[in-house]
Amino acid sequence: MADQMYFEDVKEGQELAPIKISPDKSQLVKFAAGSGDFNPLHFDEKFPMLKAMGLSDNIVHGRFKYAQVGRLVFAFAGYKGRVKKFGVNYRGMDMPNKEITVGGVVTAKRQEGGENLVDLDVWAQDVDGKKTTPGTATVALPSKG
Amino acid sequence: MADEFEITDEMRAQFGVDGTPWTYEVTTTSVRMYARGIGSDDPIHYDVDFAKSQGFRSIVAPLGYIGTPVFLPGKNDPTFGFPRREGGPRLNIPFKGLLDGGTETEYLDVICAGDVLEETSHLADLKLRDGPRGKMLFVTNEAVYTDKATGKVVAKQKLTSIHM
Amino acid sequence: MTQVYFEDVAEGAEIAQLKKNCSTQQLVLWAAGSGDFYQIHYDKDFAKGTGLPGLIVHGALKNAFLGQLLHDWIGERGTLRKFGCAYRGMDYPAQDILCRGVVKKKYSDGGKHFVELDVWTENPEGKKTSPGTALVTLPSKS
Amino acid sequence: MTTAESVISDEMRAAIGVEHAAGVMEIENTNCRMFARSVGHTDAIFYDEAAAKARGYRGIVAPPGFLGTPIFKPGSGAGAPGETGGRGFAVPYKRILNGGTDYEYFPDAPDGDVICAGDTITARTKIAGFEEASGSLGPMLITRRETTYTNQHGKVVAKMYGTLIQY
Numbered sequence: 001m002a003d004q005m006y007f008e009d010v011k012e013g014q015e016l017a018p019i020k021i022s023p024d025k026s027q028l029v030k031f032a033a034g035s036g037d038f039n040p041l042h043f044d045e046k047f048p049m050l051k052a053m054g055l056s057d058n059i060v061h062g063r064f065k066y067a068q069v070g071r072l073v074f075a076f077a078g079y080k081g082r083v084k085k086f087g088v089n090y091r092g093m094d095m096p097n098k099e100i101t102v103g104g105v106v107t108a109k110r111q112e113g114g115e116n117l118v119d120l121d122v123w124a125q126d127v128d129g130k131k132t133t134p135g136t137a138t139v140a141l142p143s144k145g
Numbered sequence: 146m147a148d149e150f151e152i153t154d155e156m157r158a159q160f161g162v163d164g165t166p167w168t169y170e171v172t173t174t175s176v177r178m179y180a181r182g183i184g185s186d187d188p189i190h191y192d193v194d195f196a197k198s199q200g201f202r203s204i205v206a207p208l209g210y211i212g213t214p215v216f217l218p219g220k221n222d223p224t225f226g227f228p229r230r231e232g233g234p235r236l237n238i239p240f241k242g243l244l245d246g247g248t249e250t251e252y253l254d255v256i257c258a259g260d261v262l263e264e265t266s267h268l269a270d271l272k273l274r275d276g277p278r279g280k281m282l283f284v285t286n287e288a289v290y291t292d293k294a295t296g297k298v299v300a301k302q303k304l305t306s307i308h309m
Numbered sequence: 310m311t312q313v314y315f316e317d318v319a320e321g322a323e324i325a326q327l328k329k330n331c332s333t334q335q336l337v338l339w340a341a342g343s344g345d346f347y348q349i350h351y352d353k354d355f356a357k358g359t360g361l362p363g364l365i366v367h368g369a370l371k372n373a374f375l376g377q378l379l380h381d382w383i384g385e386r387g388t389l390r391k392f393g394c395a396y397r398g399m400d401y402p403a404q405d406i407l408c409r410g411v412v413k414k415k416y417s418d419g420g421k422h423f424v425e426l427d428v429w430t431e432n433p434e435g436k437k438t439s440p441g442t443a444l445v446t447l448p449s450k451s
Numbered sequence: 452m453t454t455a456e457s458v459i460s461d462e463m464r465a466a467i468g469v470e471h472a473a474g475v476m477e478i479e480n481t482n483c484r485m486f487a488r489s490v491g492h493t494d495a496i497f498y499d500e501a502a503a504k505a506r507g508y509r510g511i512v513a514p515p516g517f518l519g520t521p522i523f524k525p526g527s528g529a530g531a532p533g534e535t536g537g538r539g540f541a542v543p544y545k546r547i548l549n550g551g552t553d554y555e556y557f558p559d560a561p562d563g564d565v566i567c568a569g570d571t572i573t574a575r576t577k578i579a580g581f582e583e584a585s586g587s588l589g590p591m592l593i594t595r596r597e598t599t600y601t602n603q604h605g606k607v608v609a610k611m612y613g614t615l616i617q618y
Contacts, residue, residue, distance in 0.1 A: 033341030034182025036226035070208025087249025172479040186525035342489030376515025393553025
């Protein structure tokens with residue numbers, strides 16, 4: 001875990017340290033185990049629904065990408081920060097073994113209800129740069145003061 | 146038929162009507178398994194002593210994980226594990242296609258191993274839009290998670306599915 | 310579930326069979342349940358890369374099936390003392406795995422009523438892919 | 452095979468009976484249910500705490516063959532105790548097989564107990580012995596391992612006997 005980020009350190013337009021991950025089938029099976037979502041769409045290449053959906057390979061769980069955005073935001077908040085809210089929309093599919101880059105940027109800082117809040121745009125994007133999973137997050141950071 | 150589908154007042158009347166509550170458990174082994182599943186190596190999700198040294202009750206649930214529903218054979222979905230509970234909204238949706246539209250979680254507290262949560266879920270929103278292949282129905286359900294020990298709401302999660 | 314009693318059991322008699330047939334999903338469920346994420350059980354290409362014909366069923370899952378066979382047979386008042394098997398042959402997804410057991414010996418000792426069994430899993434050709442033994446106690450009617 | 456060709460070294464003989472570092476296994480509601488679900492168990496004592504207590508157990512019962520989940524540390528192997536012991540010796544065989552696994556339980560009080568959710572189990576593995584044999588695979592070394600599982604009350608609740616075949 002990187003050093004704790006403080007509210008005073010943050011500037012609008014600041015980019016978050018990205019996470020890159022290329023989930024293989026083993027990773028997706030572990031995610032099935034962790035999340036309880038055992039939909040064969042994500043690990044069985046013979047699953048009939050794949051063909052019905054016009055797909056030639058398994059697809060990455062949307063919630064896996066959501067969780068990667070969660071990792072990004074959690075790392076930004078640090079152990080002393082608190083993630084208040086984070087959400088994404090699933091706009092495109094990602095395939096196993098293809099690199100997914102999870103990124104974010106600070107869109108606003110504000111103080112509200114005694115908290116130092118930072119608003120973020122967050123996303124997961126595929127190798128072609130398409131944001132398959134865009135979203136937003138709000139994090140409360142500690143203050144140095 | 147799907148093309149003639151309209152959102153009715155009867156459907157809107159189901160907004161906010163909770164289904165039967167269900168218990169979700171957050172355990173050390175379940176937190177670690179989820180953390181492994183997302184590829185995290187942050188000790189805050191694995192090492193109880195370390196998490197306590199950082200001021201947490203126990204290892205911290207990774208964002209996006211709000212516990213595992215109690216699984217009872219015949220009462221939970223065998224693929225997804227979620228409870229097939231009685232009560233709650235029942236929509237008669239004529240669309241065949243289904244996509245996961247989005248997930249949004251609001252946290253009111255940090256969720257840690259050892260937490261036992263009561264989850265209630267209700268229909269929060271319906272939206273009908275025209276897509277390239279006809280009508281698309283956006284169904285948003287909201288789940289509210291309450292810590293059974295303290296009675297406090299710790300998280301709210303909105304799940305949107307797209308029917309088309 | 311009806312309770313089986315020590316007096317009901319005869320040496321040489323077969324116990325109720327348990328039939329299994331593993332989907333790929335069940336192998337992934339087992340990976341989650343057991344913590345064994347070795348890819349030969351769910352990644353076809355990986356399995357073939359190790360020289361296997363395709364995905365194979367975990368040996369430990371077949372062992373656990375035998376555990377279920379015994380647990381279901383002994384009923385609420387029986388106890389499972391020992392069970393296990395050797396891994397002698399591979400089983401594959403979407404093929405029947407028949408779990409069977411035969412009473413080898415029964416005896417009473419120290420007020421307990423013991424039953425020894427031969428247990429095994431069998432593939433569709435009738436080959437015993439996981440032969441093993443078990444020791445249980447059953448309640449007595451007396 | 453003659454004894455002159457034995458692959459069992461003095462180092463291996465000295466390792467017999469020596470316990471490896473103990474591992475801690477956690478038994479919880481969630482992992483008992485997951486294991487039971489993955490086998491296809493139907494008995495409610497593996498899923499439902501109230502049903503298990505009604506049958507006289509302390510909590511959800513660990514299904515047969517389930518001895519808990521080792522505490523996972525990132526970057527380390529996740530293998531359960533007893534799964535890998537005995538592979539570290541220099542022997543002239545390249546291939547390895549899991550020969551089989553047997554479980555023994557000690558359900559009788561006062562010395563034994565039934566494994567239930569909430570238990571923390573300490574697992575200690577040792578090599579019980581080596582054997583050499585010659586079979587259809589050619590000459591082989593059989594390593595017998597034994598793992599003892601002791602719960603938080605100091606009661607031995609299970610033993611696992613594993614067989615590793617190198618050939």
